[in-house]
Amino acid sequence: MMRVAEGSYAIADAVRCCSPDVVSVYPITPQTHIVEHLSQLVANGELDCEYINVDSEFSSLSSLIGASAAGARTYTSTTSQGLALMFEVLYNASGMRLPIVMTTVNRALSAPLSIWNDQQDTFGVRDSGWIQLYAENVQEVMDLTPQLYRISEDPDILTPSMACMDGYILTHVYEPVEFLDPGLVKEILPPFSPVNVLDPEDPKTFGAFADPSWFTEFRYLQYKAMERALDLIGKVDKEFEETFGRGYGGLIDTYQADDAEILLVSLGSIVGTIKDAVDVLRKEGIKVGLVKIRSYRPFPVEALKEALKDASVVAVIEKDVSVGYQSALLTDIKGALYNTSIRVPIVGFAVGLGGRDVAMKQIRKIVENASKVKDEGLELETEFEIFGVNPECL
Amino acid sequence: MKEIRLHGRGGQGAVTAAELIAIAAFEDKKFSQAFPAFGVERRGAPVMAFARIADQPIRVRSQIYEPDYVIVQDVTLLEVVDVAGGLKPDGKIMINTDRPKEKLGLDTEAEIVTIDATTIALEELGRPIVNTTMLGAFCGATGEIGLEGLNKAILDRFTGALGENNLKAIKTAYERVSQ
């Protein structure tokens, strides 16, 4: 059934359809509406789960480590400072191969304190061993939720995952969405049946310490599971499409990309604005297209090679900066193409930091800059730009 | 696509009004989107919200800079906010005031629609909360959302006497601007 709902409310309902056993929460803007709606579902008896208000994000994820190890399907959500406080626990969850699913609302990191959206928080934990998928709109986050449980809990994967959604822009928007049918969700999401649980009948040790003769092997196995996830993400997206009639293209998606000379690469909610900009620019005769990244970890190298190989210039647009060297998605994409025969110039633009609005005219300017690279070649000093800085500061 | 910008003060329900526009438009079988100008403003501070209505799914997610319509819930905002900023010349601005429009000192080519929503809200709701009343004015002055859809959106949101009284306030405002 389609109706207008707030993004956070819709996500909470999607979580309900996945029947988590334990939900552990700590408030932080702009994630909070999700867990507030979940608490109301529990208070109304519409969601039968254990819901705990804990003392910090550190505790919320830590408590889910315990719950997941005890065999529960678990859920939490966080953002920004909360994700940073979880940093230590993130590695712990993935290292113990606990299939926790978390909605990670993207927000800038302090200082200066900002409650607004960018993606430095999740890019900052890209190496933590969590699957990261980024969504363009509320519907995509909703649909990702059961998909992530399915992927994370797969016995060949057993890796925690996060659905990344832009703070406010998606959490606080009201738009028409198709609500999930819990019955159909059950068709694609079997009950969680972990092999290893904390159980006195079959006592196992979780989180043993590993000396140098073993640590590498733990990481190797995680790395291999993440590689297998590359296939499963696409497969589950297809299964979802067959059941619900909505598919997202798997690891990446493209828009007007077939004959595009200028290819924009981006992820998250900005993708929608870019699609509208592409339509406008196409009407003006500019051959521009878009590659939308859905899966950032695992990183879809092969899919990207295929998508980018014929472009004259690639412009990466992301809400991230790696202070000291460019930005995460840009350097990853350059890295993916370096040892190939694809020699397309790649430029990057950090936009929307700390919630700065990204409108069509900024996308147009980025395309103009990229077009100049196409015609005149790449100048190394303009390879990466923090876009739209107040001239007083330059 | 039609774009609407709403100006109010924290606590006056500007975000709810934007949400109701989105729901009402959806009731009219259109696509819609509503969102606040995200801030840390507290009760009483000037706030903004936005809404879009279109025949196709809406993808753009930037704020609205050149609105077709502007709704101003509190006339005192005119002193502190450029409420008509970017408003399209063929657009409309709806302002809650009992002052004559020529005395508002608004710099816009767009049509100015005034309505004393505070008085209507006090009469029908007993409180000077004008967000729904102004939607009646928006509905009557622009036709971008239908009264029926708006009424349904209101009843989804407000139950009992509050819902009914809101419908009355909307109807009064709708009729006043439609005259």
Next chain:
Amino acid sequence: MQESLFAPGHRACAGCGMPIAIKLVLDAAGPNTIVASPTGCLEVTSTPFPESSWKVPWIHSLFENPASVASGIEIALKKFGRTDINLLVIAGDGSTFDIGIGSISGMFDRGHNITYICYDNEAYMNTGGQRSGSTPFYASTTTTPIGTQSPGNLVRKKDMPAIAVAHGAPYVATASIAYPVDLRRKVKRSLEIKGPAYIQINAPCITGWSYAEGDTIELAKLVVETCICPLYEYVNGELVGVKKVRNKRPVEDYLKTQGRYKHLFHVEGGEEYIANIQAIADRNAEKFGLLD
């Protein structure tokens, strides 16, 4: 009266209790003071860049660490021989009761000469009113909402002052914005006593508690007069003073004025819940000897 060290132009809600507490604390501490604060309403409403309401030096770092930041300030000042400066942490209850309690424990334990002020509005108000460790029984918050399966918060308010006393903090007190003379005196006393001090100030939140405009001080009085919030002070672990309640009011007088308790007057079992709150108030009256 001197000009306030907390400048106007801050963005707190009209009628907010917190800035009243801050004003009174700074009045008592004076200009020779440094303040550390966590993330929260106080921080976002008083320091929107490039502005600040603070006329004393002030630092924000994170939500969970102001006690540790202040500890660092204190030892640096000691290194520079500047032991004459008043050092305050001013934090809300979310930071104090929950996420920052580890840092606070460390600060008490190490015995830093810092006065830790908690302005207590009994929930995470900056993020829209979620339950904190300070939320009292049966209050409706956005994460302990009313529903067919829930009458609001079902966990008692954490006794943070007792935790401070148990750490051996030499000065621990509770105060209220409705009693400004008492509040200022307690801040001054905490600064005279060497070592860590903890003062918890009841500060109503107009949006989170949902009450009528202008009632902020009235509610701050009622919570004391009903004995729900006893005002007391401990020096070196000994209870040395309480604010006597001359005319003890029934808890209903306090509860009925607030949206967060509205359900208690119509849900099934509401009377029992109110009786439970009354029992807490009665116990406070007896434990602290609030009545003559």
Next chain:
Amino acid sequence: MTRCGVSMVVEPGSTQVTKTGAWRTFVPVIDHDKCIKCSLCEIFCPDSCIHQVEGNFVPDLDYCKGCSICAHECPRGAIEMVLEDK
């Protein structure tokens, strides 16, 4: 804004550039004849905006948000909240 590289701290008391009086709907009107100069209005004002000027307590309307705490707490009922015609 301070140029990059230098500290991005701000000046003391600088929120005073923001006139929160713009938030107000009701304005306090003080009857100086009834006033007994107890200063409770000044003490309880969350916006530090009531001060004694030439003996009388007056709200600084640049900052007064119209919260009405002063009117509620005045022991003589000397303060009335009036709908402001801006």
